[in-house]
Amino acid sequence: MAENVTPRVRVPRDASAGEVITIKTLISHPMESGQRRDGDGNQIPRSIINRFTCDFNGENVLDATFEPAISTNPFLEFQATVPESGTFVFTWYDDDGSVYTEEKEIAVS
Amino acid sequence: MTFSRRQTLLLALGASAAAVLPFRASAAVEDAIAEFTGGATPGEGGITLTAPEIAENGNTVPIEVSAPGAAAIALFAAGNPTPGVATFNFGPLAGAHMASTRIRLAGTQDIVAVARMADGSFVQARQEVKVTIGGCGG
Numbered sequence A: 001m002a003e004n005v006t007p008r009v010r011v012p013r014d015a016s017a018g019e020v021i022t023i024k025t026l027i028s029h030p031m032e033s034g035q036r037r038d039g040d041g042n043q044i045p046r047s048i049i050n051r052f053t054c055d056f057n058g059e060n061v062l063d064a065t066f067e068p069a070i071s072t073n074p075f076l077e078f079q080a081t082v083p084e085s086g087t088f089v090f091t092w093y094d095d096d097g098s099v100y101t102e103e104k105e106i107a108v109s
Numbered sequence B: 001m002t003f004s005r006r007q008t009l010l011l012a013l014g015a016s017a018a019a020v021l022p023f024r025a026s027a028a029v030e031d032a033i034a035e036f037t038g039g040a041t042p043g044e045g046g047i048t049l050t051a052p053e054i055a056e057n058g059n060t061v062p063i064e065v066s067a068p069g070a071a072a073i074a075l076f077a078a079g080n081p082t083p084g085v086a087t088f089n090f091g092p093l094a095g096a097h098m099a100s101t102r103i104r105l106a107g108t109q110d111i112v113a114v115a116r117m118a119d120g121s122f123v124q125a126r127q128e129v130k131v132t133i134g135g136c137g138g
Helices: B006-039
Strands: A007-011 A021-029 A049-056 A059-064 A075-082 A086-094 A099-108 B049-051 B054-057 B061-066 B070-077 B086-089 B093-102 B107-117 B122-135
Touching: A007 A086, A007 A099, A021 A049, A021 A086, A021 A099, A021 B093, A049 A075, A049 A099, A059 B093, B006 B070, B006 B107, B049 B122, B061 B070, B061 B107, B061 B122, B070 B093, B086 B093
Parallel strands: B054 B122
Antiparallel strands: A007 A021, A021 A075, A049 A059, A049 A086, A059 B086, A075 B093, A086 A099, B049 B061, B061 B093, B070 B086, B070 B107, B107 B122
């Protein structure tokens, strides 16, 4: 289990109905690629976040798969349509089986 | 400095191996793209790939892809040990078919973005990124 994994998400607090908003997400994670070697020349085993999903009120916005070429502390910026008030659910899936989630509410006027 | 016949032979072997390596790398990325497209040849246009011309740090290179009307976009780095980078599948609530992230590049190489459109066709964009300090922290 990777330590100190903290998700950070930036979503606007409010929007008008049907507006397209920009979402920025970042999760602190070493993203050990499986290519690096330690001091003795042994390969350090891969341990990355391999999938990220974003849903709004149960409907999918984005489903991304990550390979080891994604940088440490994976950052992702994308856009979503908000038809009504509700909750964004962000989920990160770790190679080691851990699942990290974060929720953000948005008010639509 | 003179070379014996054996040394010359070794040199020639080394040179041909060096010449073959880049070809191998590109074959790996072509395979990865073919896996994503199911063998179809991607067309041009309708997809924008934004990457820096020169990236100082190969550990974190900002990349943005955008393809209006795409169902999915896959990113490949042609010169990395594993060419796949990420695949973005857009759901019904995606506001725009774009994504921006940060990737690792082992050295100067081509970045390839391939988008699967709603009608099942594929388009691709390619850009070279020069890398000053390679990623994968060796």
